[in-house]
Amino acid sequence: MDMLLYIGLTILVFVLMEPITWATHRYVMHGFLWSLHRDHHEPNHSKLEKNDWFAFIFSIPSMLCFYFGHMRENPWYYCLGTGILLYGIAYFFVHDIIIHQRVKWFTRSKNRYIRQLRWAHKMHHKHLGPENGESFGFLYVEKKYRAKIKRDDDLNNNSAQRQ
Ligand SMILES: [Zn+2]
Ligand SMILES: [Zn+2]
Numbered sequence: 001m002d003m004l005l006y007i008g009l010t011i012l013v014f015v016l017m018e019p020i021t022w023a024t025h026r027y028v029m030h031g032f033l034w035s036l037h038r039d040h041h042e043p044n045h046s047k048l049e050k051n052d053w054f055a056f057i058f059s060i061p062s063m064l065c066f067y068f069g070h071m072r073e074n075p076w077y078y079c080l081g082t083g084i085l086l087y088g089i090a091y092f093f094v095h096d097i098i099i100h101q102r103v104k105w106f107t108r109s110k111n112r113y114i115r116q117l118r119w120a121h122k123m124h125h126k127h128l129g130p131e132n133g134e135s136f137g138f139l140y141v142e143k144k145y146r147a148k149i150k151r152d153d154d155l156n157n158n159s160a161q162r163q
Pocket of ligand 2: 040095100121125
């Protein structure tokens with residue numbers, strides 16, 4: 001029974017990481033740590049960005065959870081640590097591989113969710129400065145960006161039918 005609770009908490013932490021990351025991106029990365037995030041908003045990213053420091057910074061809370069879980073022999077810390085770690089992996093996969101294609105996988109994917117993710121994040125990168133941003137989330141795509149992809153698909157379907 002405990003196992004189910006552990007898995008449930010891990011999933012809950014994973015889900016909660018999206019709004020937490022949204023707020024961190026909105027208020028910290030576009031706030032007082034803009035100096036580290038700025039080069040990610042420049043049109044030509046270099047191979048390694050200052051922005052990559054965030055991957056390291058964000059791994060600290062997860063590492064601390066595993067440390068405390070071990071020291072205090074408390075499994076709840078492991079759930080917390082695992083939820084954060086899994087989100088970090090998903091984030092890297094979606095943001096760095098699928099969206100920015102730092103590794104050339106899925107580059108031609110027509111999958112609707114992948115196209116939604118790319119469009120939403122493209123709208124985020126449209127803004128080169130820290131202010132007036134939009135679309136700060138990562139795994140969850142807001143409705144207006146999903147709607148735009150749906151409109152594109154509907155248009156394509158209609159023109160395909162007419163031919
Ligand atoms: Zn940003
Ligand atoms: Zn980006």
